[in-house]
Amino acid sequence: MSETTTAVQTGALTNIGFLELEKCEFYRNPNGFLCLRYEGEEHNRVQALRSLPLTQPDAFLCIQDMENQEIGILETLTTLPEGMAELVQEELERRYYCPGITDITSIKEKMGFYYFDVSIGGFKKTFSVKDLGKSIKELRRGGILITDVDGNRYLIPDLAKITPRCARQIEPYLY
Amino acid sequence: MNNSVSFDLSQDGSPCRGTLSFSGGFVSAEIDGKEVFRRSVGDILELRQKTDIGCGRLEMAVRDTSVPAEEAPRALSDAENIPVCRFTMTYVNDISEFCKMVNHYIKTGEESQIVFTERLRCEKCGRAFVPGIDICMFCTDKGYVAKRTFALMRPYIPSVVLAGIFLLLSNLALAIAPVLYGQLVDNYLSPPAGFVPRFPAEQGIALLALTMVGASIVGQVCTIFSKRISNKIGSSFSNDLRILVYDKVQRLSLTSMSRKTAGDLIKRVTDDTQIVRRFLTDQGEFAISQSFMFLAIAGILFSISPLLTFIVFVPVPIAVYAISRFWHFMHLRFERQWVQNARSRSILHDIVRGIRVVKTFGNEEREIEKFDNANKRLAEISAKNEHTWAMVFPFLHFFVGMGEFFVILIGGKMVLEGQMTAGNLYTFILFLAYIYAPLRWMASLPRWLAELVTSLLKIFEISDERQSVAEAADPVDLDYDGDLAFCNVNFGYKSYEPVLKNVNLHIRQGEMIGLVGHSGAGKSTMINLIMRLYDPQGGSLRVGGTDIREADQSVLREHIGVVFQETVLFAGTVYDNIAYAKHSASPEEIIAAAKTANAHEFIMKLPDGYNTLVGENGHTLSGGERQRIAIARAVLKDPKILILDEATSALDSETESKIQEAIGRLIQNRTTVAIAHRLATLRHADRLVVLEKGEIAEVGTHKELLEKQGLYFNLVMAQRQTSKLRSDDQKALEEA
Known part of the structure; x- marks a missing residue:
């Protein structure tokens, strides 16, 4: 990140357009949508997008209006004042839905497709996965991201922290 | 009437079992039997489905009541939308169909039924089908692979059996050996007391050896036959x-x-x-x-x-x-x-x-x-x-x-x-x-x-993958004159993310149409649909009055010629590459096509003329030369419809003028649909169609649209500004 910042400062690259935190005010409108007041200008409903969703989910957050025009980039979520950080975090969680798998009941292979029976919180969920090499990604810090044939995503936040039985179930399928 | 679908996320993102229904002009949502949303569509412009990452949301766009009745209705800003429900990608197609049904009601006042275009779940186990495959892989029995393999092997079964018989004979012939060894021991080497062999010892041993040699020869010959057949x-x-x-x-x-x-x-x-x-x-x-x-x-x-x-x-x-x-x-x-x-x-x-x-x-x-x-x-x-x-x-x-x-x-x-x-x-x-x-x-x-x-x-x-662009079961004869019509066409590469929305356009025979718009507006999608690389999800494309889905795909494509921005040359000669459009073309036709395409001149400079190898491991042609080969292909094909997809972009001005000249000859008396980044190249089109977010925003000639000072005008002005900046830079450089 420091390299990029240096490049921006020296003008070697286009200015990345970081939002100045002291000029940002995130709030919700009566319909529950995230809005931004920035440099006195009202942006009535904005969306927050992750630039690096897999590697740095809480940094380089792109704030756009509903016409997909970029207002600016939030360098990190943590530097926002507490209440506002929560609002942006909620918006991110709403946009990037990736429930955590709490238990793996079984993984069955049938005709080249893999059928997962898992628990998400208290809910049982069954989904199927094809092309293991593409659909199961190992993330940094021991996480596993699984994408099913419909495009749903599921997360095992830390392989080291799930039960040994679950780990044994998933390990043969990690490429 | 089927007018409800399921959804599975509450507004806060927790999993749930929800039902979304439409009845009597009301959209309602229930979670675990409890109504959580109910709203009349009276003041609603449309239902809008938004797709996020791994999930989606359904919102109601509220009608802007300040718009005068004579103007097209508009929605208030997105900030005024009313959230209806959230769902995972499992239900995205169902929600999309629900949206279509409700929006149809809002527009026409007619109640209709949700049409599920494809079976998405197994009736037996409830598991989702894998996209593109119409059988449930989970419920398919274990012998599926064997059955499929045997079905494919059916024509070879007699040969396999014959090879097996030869191998069996070979093994049996070789397997005689242990019996003979046993006889050698029991009859001659260590016979039980009182045993009298059938032949004297020397003769018997020789006979056994001879039988062994015979069996071995038969065995090896059978092995040779078996191997030959099995190979x-x-x-x-x-x-x-x-x-x-x-x-x-x-x-x-x-x-x-x-x-x-x-x-x-x-x-x-x-x-x-x-x-x-x-x-x-x-x-x-x-x-x-x-x-x-x-x-x-x-x-x-x-x-x-x-x-x-x-x-x-x-x-x-x-x-x-x-x-x-x-x-x-x-x-x-x-x-x-x-x-x-x-x-x-x-x-x-x-x-x-x-x-x-x-x-x-x-x-x-x-x-x-x-x-x-x-x-x-x-x-x-x-x-x-x-x-x-x-x-x-x-x-x-x-x-x-x-x-x-x-x-x-x-x-x-x-x-x-x-x-x-x-x-x-x-x-x-x-x-x-x-x-x-x-x-x-x-x-x-x-x-x-x-x-x-x-x-x-x-x-x-x-x-086993289903062909998403299916061949018509009983194709109609295509008597085509070059007339082309988009009738209420709706299309998205994913059915729930529309790229073209309700497109209506009639292109007359011999007309040249220029498609204009920002990238992502739907220009390339329109030509993909004309070529029938995809089928629309709603409405139809008609050529000469016939829905293109009813025509034989190969016959349809015989009527279409395309010049892309990038021309792919296959390994072979220049001649072969031009003849790719018409395999039966005579040398006269090939040379005439190359001349029309302004390609003949550069081809004659190549060491082996039309016989020069190009493509992989062959002579390297420049972008402009490749483009002229593509035009020659199109000339040779003599199509009723010509599609030019950025055909003259990324070329220097001298080459471009040669190609423009060739294209000018090519488009005569043909229905032409062209996309060009440089708007100046489309100014002579009979009509320009300006696309904006998948909808036709403006239609008219270059002059008419400039006078209108709408979207096209803005695009032209933006491009002129860029060109001016470029030429100023050029001047500055020259002065420096």
Whole structure:
């Protein structure tokens, strides 16, 4: 990140357009949508997008209006004042839905497709996965991201922290 | 009336069981039987589905009541939308259909039923179907692969049986040896007391030796026949499979092609079919002959000694169980090896294809390292598999053959106690080799099967995939004059993300239409639909009044010529590449087409003229030269509709003028649909169609649209501004 910042400062690259935190005010409108007041200008409903969703989910957050025009980039979520950080975090969680798998009941292979029976919180969920090499990604810090044939995503936040039985179930399928 | 669908997320993102319904002009949502949303669509402009990452949301866009009645209705800003429900991607298609139904009601006041365009879940197990495959893989019975393979092999069954018979004869001929050895011992070398052989000893031994030679010759001759037949079967069958897969790959829609890498597809066409061939050649006939041999020899052994035969077979059920467990384990490992192999190939394919970029950025070392890493990983996985195999196989081998030791122990005792002759024991032990051959082969079966089933599944996955652009069952004759119409066309590469919305456009015969708009507006999508690379999800495309889905695809494409921005030249001569549009073209036609395309001049400068090799390993042509070959192809095809997709972009001005001149000749008396980034190249079009977010925003001539000062005007002004900046920069540079 420091390299990029240096490049921006020296003008070697286009200015990345970081939002100045002291000029940002995130709030919700009566319909529950995230809005931004920035440099006195009202942006009535904005969306927050992750630039690096897999590697740095809480940094380089792109704030756009509903016409997909970029207002600016939030360098990190943590530097926002507490209440506002929560609002942006909620918006991110709403946009990037990736429930955590709490238990793996079984993984069955049938005709080249893999059928997962898992628990998400208290809910049982069954989904199927094809092309293991593409659909199961190992993330940094021991996480596993699984994408099913419909495009749903599921997360095992830390392989080291799930039960040994679950780990044994998933390990043969990690490429 | 079916007017409800399910959703599975509450507004706060927690999983739920929800139902979304539309009835009597009200949209309502229930979660676990409790109504959480209800709203009339009276002041609603439309329902809008928004797709996020791994989920989606449904919102109501509220009508802006301040818009005068004579103007087109508009929605208030997105900030005023009313959230209805949230859902995971599992329900995205259902919600999309719900949206269409409600929006139809809002527009027309007519209530309709939700039409589910495809079956998405298995009725039996409720699991989602894999996109593109219409059977539930979970519920498909285990014999599916075997059944499919046998179905494919049906034409070869007589040959396989013949090869098996020859191999069986060969094995039987060779299996006479133990019987002869037994006779040698019992009749001549160590005959029981009082035994008188049929022939004198010397004559008898010579006769036995002669029989052995005869049996050996018959055995070897039968082996030769068997091998020849099985090799032929293997080659023909793998050829059939390769053609089947290649044919299907050619017919797959662009959507499914884009889901697979080139390395992946190449591997399916070449390697996987090769693995099937190898299995058939090396294992298929062996399996058949060994099955018969097994039964025959088991009978002989039983006739010699039922007790010893029982001892031989005791470990078999345990071994079979162990083998079946091991097979599952190995299958997964071979799947992993397959994926890594396809990855390595994809990397290699990318590097070779993009070698110019790699060199330009000086990334050779990095790419070598990338390929090296992928290969190392492949080697690691392969080595692990081999290691596992090497560890388990000898153990299985030993376990299966454990009965042999007990046969020697108990059989030897039986000979000493006079319950069995030495010759019989000798024959029994020699026959054990024949009985253990199929048993030990079974122990090696997991490896073969794992490899075979992995490859067969990859092949069937392609061959079973439904064609999303289906051929008409009873195609109508296409008497086409060049008239083309988009009628209420709705299309999205994903059905829930519309790219074209309610497009209506009538293009008259001989008219030139320029498609204009920002990138992502839907221009390329419109020409993809004309070429029928995709089918619209709503409405229709009509050529000469006929829905293009009712016409034969090849006949339709005979009427369409295309010049793309990038022209792909196939390995072959310039002549072959021009003739690609019309294989039966005469040399006169080819040269005339090249002249019309302003290509003749540069072709004649090539060392071998029209016979110059181009494409891979051939002469390198410039972008402009390739473009002129493409135009020559189009000229030769003489299509009713011509599509120009950025045909003159990225060319220098001199080349562009030559190509423009050629295109000018080409478009005469043809219906032409052109996309060009540089708007100036479209100014002579009969009509310009301006697209904005998938909808037609403006239609008119260049002059009319400039006068209107709308979207087109803004696009032209923006481009002029850019050109002016460029020319100012140029001037400044020149002055400097």
